[in-house]
Amino acid sequence: MDALEAITQRVSIAQLTGPDVSDEQKTILAQAAMRAPDHAWMRPSRYLTIEGDARARLGQIFYEAQSAGKQLPDEKRQKMQGMLLRAPLVIVGITRVSEHPKVPRDEQILSTGAGIQNMLIAAHALGLGAIWRTGDMAHCQGVRAALGLADNEEIVGFLYVGHPNTSAKSVPVIDDPEFFTAWA
Ligand SMILES: Cc1cc2nc3c(=O)[nH]c(=O)nc-3n(C[C@H](O)[C@H](O)[C@H](O)COP(=O)(O)O)c2cc1C
Numbered sequence: 001m002d003a004l005e006a007i008t009q010r011v012s013i014a015q016l017t018g019p020d021v022s023d024e025q026k027t028i029l030a031q032a033a034m035r036a037p038d039h040a041w042m043r044p045s046r047y048l049t050i051e052g053d054a055r056a057r058l059g060q061i062f063y064e065a066q067s068a069g070k071q072l073p074d075e076k077r078q079k080m081q082g083m084l085l086r087a088p089l090v091i092v093g094i095t096r097v098s099e100h101p102k103v104p105r106d107e108q109i110l111s112t113g114a115g116i117q118n119m120l121i122a123a124h125a126l127g128l129g130a131i132w133r134t135g136d137m138a139h140c141q142g143v144r145a146a147l148g149l150a151d152n153e154e155i156v157g158f159l160y161v162g163h164p165n166t167s168a169k170s171v172p173v174i175d176d177p178e179f180f181t182a183w184a
Pocket of ligand 1 (some may be wrong): 010011012013131132133134135156157
């Protein structure tokens with residue numbers, strides 16, 4: 001697929017299914033993430049892949065984090081436990097924030113965001129579907145601990161990747177005269 005087509009025609013796809021994302025496809029996604037811009041070459045990003053049974057195990061941790069020892073309604077329990085089963089592959093984008101005289105925290109997090117965006121586009125070019133999600137679980141201490149995050153690390157996104165189980169929505173048209181204008 002042409003690069004401009006991939007960038008301009010990509011849409012998020014929430015309904016994803018198997019088969020599993022292949023090792024070759026995962027390698028391309030990793031290469032795409034690695035080409036994110038990175039001020040001062042700090043290498044602030046790392047990515048964790050969650051697949052197979054690990055999705056249900058992390059889903060259980062989501063539920064335990066959400067319930068905080070209380071009994072939640074069945075519907076909520078199933079929602080939390082099944083959250084990561086919505087795609088065969090979930091990639092957690094993480095920023096290792098560190099002190100730098102020229103690179104503030106926001107720029108380090110943006111670099112991981114660019115990596116996630118690169119993977120969204122690469123997934124589309126590979127004929128896969130993907131969606132970037134965050135939500136409460138991205139900031140939850142129990143989830144952070146289970147994923148082995150250090151105190152200086154932040155979850156920037158959960159990138160759900162798989163095969164589209166629905167036809168892609170059409171590309172939204174932005175009709176905003178102020179979106180892209182010349183400064184004079
Ligand atoms: C940082 C970030 C976090 C997001 N978190 C969620 C989320 O938790 N749930 C969700 O449905 N969409 C979330 N989105 C939005 C989707 O990824 C997607 O951009 C949106 O559905 C619009 O679709 P489009 O990419 O096809 O325009 C998030 C987007 C960003 C940039």
